[in-house]
Amino acid sequence: MKILLLSHAFNSLSQRLHIELKRRGHQVSVEFDINDAVTQQAVELFQPDLIVAPFLKRAIPETIWRHHTCLIVHPGIKGDRGPSALDWAILRGEPEWGVTVLQANAEMDAGDIWATVNFPMRAVSKASLYRNEVTEAALQGVLLAVERMGQESFNPEPLDYSRPDVKGCLRPLMSQADRRIDWQQDSTETVLRKIRSADGFPGVRDEILGQEVMLYDAHPAAGLRGEPGSLLGRSGQAICRATLDGAVWIGHLRDKQGPHPFKLPAMRVLGDRVADLPELADGYSDIGYEERGRVGYLHFPFYNGAMSTEQCNRLREAYVQARGRDTRVIVLMGGPDFWSNGIHLNSIEAAESPADESWANINAINDLAREIITTETHLTVSALRGNAGAGGVFLARAADQVWARDGVVLNPHYKDMGNLYGSEYWTYLLPKRVGAERARRITQGRLPMGTDEACELGLLDDHFGQDSGHFLEQLRQRADALAEGGDFDQLLQRKVQARHADELEKPLEAYRQEELERMNLNFYGFDPSYHVARYNFVYKVPKSRTPVTIAEHRDLSRRSNPDWSKAS
Incomplete structure (x- = not known):
């Protein structure tokens, strides 16, 4: 079946649908819904059997939906309507x-209902629900609807509020x-629901010490209390503010009127206003360790990854400390x-010299990667x-x-960010693991990758667990087996010997310097592509066109293929 994904952005949901529909043999192309004329042109070029709209901000033109089956993916239960479906569900x-x-x-x-999938809610942000429960439910719903497209006996259910x-x-x-x-009146739970209902867009408007800001990234502050509304202290870059019955940590803010009107760590946005806030012991931390x-x-559940x-630098220090513990296996959990x-990219854009901060950031992440690679x-x-x-x-x-957990989406490429070359020792790590040809395919593809394909290519070693809970359960069993296995010493010795042999063949430092020579041109060279792409990303500049990497119907090399007009 030829399926056109009509989307406002190629986000986590649309990427997951793109991966899973293609994996099932469908011919899939993507068009950003920029305006009616562009959308109409995409339909005429691709001639889809089905149009799926997983992330739209406006209605599909009547000239399209009257002549094509167009399915809207709405993040709400049966009968729910309106643009703030998930927001209201969290707030209520x-x-x-x-x-x-x-x-x-x-x-x-x-419109008529083709499928509906429900899920239990978690007490987390809208963005987290969207990336997890909403994405999984949407995938199930779309796959079910696609299956029903081929059933002559199926009739979609008209919306009937009497049911x-x-x-x-x-x-x-x-x-x-x-x-x-x-x-003065809202409980901690109420404050959390309000901020979570707006995270990551549009945020909650508030005032802190006379500065109007948008609030994001809220967490309960267990055991802390104070005068409602007062700032109690800080923990790293997060601030703690008292509620009626407790307190919350707020990790990120946005000052729309400030010099950097995008999300940044709270302390950075407030600046001198909060310079005297006390550092609270046992406060909120974006790095944690357990044994x-x-x-x-x-x-390390860093905001937006x-x-x-x-x-x-802090994560590298925490890793070195973990490596000094009397354990056998270290599992890097992320968030x-x-x-x-x-x-x-936001911190880089806000720096006095984005080029210098880019250089510092890539070297800091390289330092962390080197500690992991050289662990003996x-x-x-x-x-x-x-x-x-x-x-x-x-x-x-x-x-x-x-x-990786089943359903994780990987984007193993840098080029969409102004043709960045990339570092993190990838020129050593990737060809060594997957071979030169597959490394080229992975880094040049510019397409999202599912766990099946990533395992086939060798980018992943395994994937399992249908959701986060099942993944964590199996992860612990596998990590324990690795640590307690009778072959642990042999595996560790083999690893150390391989690393020493690789170092003799070509030092890690040589890979790093070669990568950084290319990155230096990205940051300081005459081509401003990286800086333009970063600015557009941080300031959320709307796309003016859909990249041909995902808009197959706009790729002239594909359209010249005589099989183009046939469904896969």
């Missing part, structure tokens, strides 16, 4: 929510007034939503519960084993 504390796949018609979100299983309703766009925090038997687990220079996405006392595992991109993928490959 719904115990269960869902995704509905419905057919586009003249009325937004009111007992239709429990949703039409809700308006959630406003800042709906999310407004009353620090289970002879296995150490190093957690971005790793600043300072975070890379539940992202393992890592590499260098921190432990076996190491990168455990990917969440997605990984760019340098984060190759940082994970620095470990001896890379295991």
